[in-house]
Amino acid sequence: MGLIADVLGPLLGSGRNAIRETVEVFRPNAEAADMREAAHAAASLAQFATEFSQPRQGPFDRFMDGLNRLPRPMLALGTLGLFVAAMTDPVWFAQRMQGIALVPDPLWWLMGAIVSFYFGARHQIKAQDFQRGLATTLARAPEVAANIRVLAALSDKSAGDDADDMPDAGDPPVGAWRDNAALDEWSRLRGQ
Numbered sequence: 137m138g139l140i141a142d143v144l145g146p147l148l149g150s151g152r153n154a155i156r157e158t159v160e161v162f163r164p165n166a167e168a169a170d171m172r173e174a175a176h177a178a179a180s181l182a183q184f185a186t187e188f189s190q191p192r193q194g195p196f197d198r199f200m201d202g203l204n205r206l207p208r209p210m211l212a213l214g215t216l217g218l219f220v221a222a223m224t225d226p227v228w229f230a231q232r233m234q235g236i237a238l239v240p241d242p243l244w245w246l247m248g249a250i251v252s253f254y255f256g257a258r259h260q261i262k263a264q265d266f267q268r269g270l271a272t273t274l275a276r277a278p279e280v281a282a283n284i285r286v287l288a289a290l291s292d293k294s295a296g297d298d299a300d301d302m303p304d305a306g307d308p309p310v311g312a313w314r315d316n317a318a319l320d321e322w323s324r325l326r327g328q
Contacts, residue, residue, distance in 0.1 A: 207254060227291040234280045234287070240273040 156165075222229040 211251075227287050231284055231287050231291075234283050237280050238273060238277060 218229075221232075
């Protein structure tokens with residue numbers, strides 16, 4: 137028995153284990169790794185605890201917390217409100233939607249980017265010529281104005297005299313299908 141202690145003494149003696157130390161060069165000690173991970177988790181929790189232990193006392197902090205909670209409910213309730221408005225007064229709703237048709241494409245892109253970044257979505261921005269988009273939008277202004285006049289005539293209760301000037305209910309608004317390649321192709325194929 138003493139012989140084994142004499143032979144293994146240099147390897148295992150004085151509290152050192154040369155075999156374990158050599159293996160740990162190639163493979164980390166699982167117990168020590170678990171202890172390091174537990175210490176890291178405890179330090180993270182301690183950091184979070186100190187961060188949130190101080191109560192926010194300022195009115196600005198309370199205002200900002202309340203403001204940060206508004207966009208999601210406002211978008212959801214606003215969308216439902218649009219459906220209610222469309223069912224309650226369709227002519228009023230259609231007039232407002234004609235006004236939205238004048239919003240230039242770059243502004244829609246900007247709003248889409250803001251909304252998508254706010255909700256954490258990734259938004260791929262297309263490079264388009266601002267002046268071309270603005271010119272296309274402004275070119276539609278007379279068409280939108282004509283549609284608003286038609287819708288105003290529909291909503292006017294005293295339009296008995298102007299009944300001859302009003303379009304048929306089946307007629308689409310001015311320019312509704314103009315410049316729509318898909319509908320042009322469909323009409324062409326349907327006619328064959």
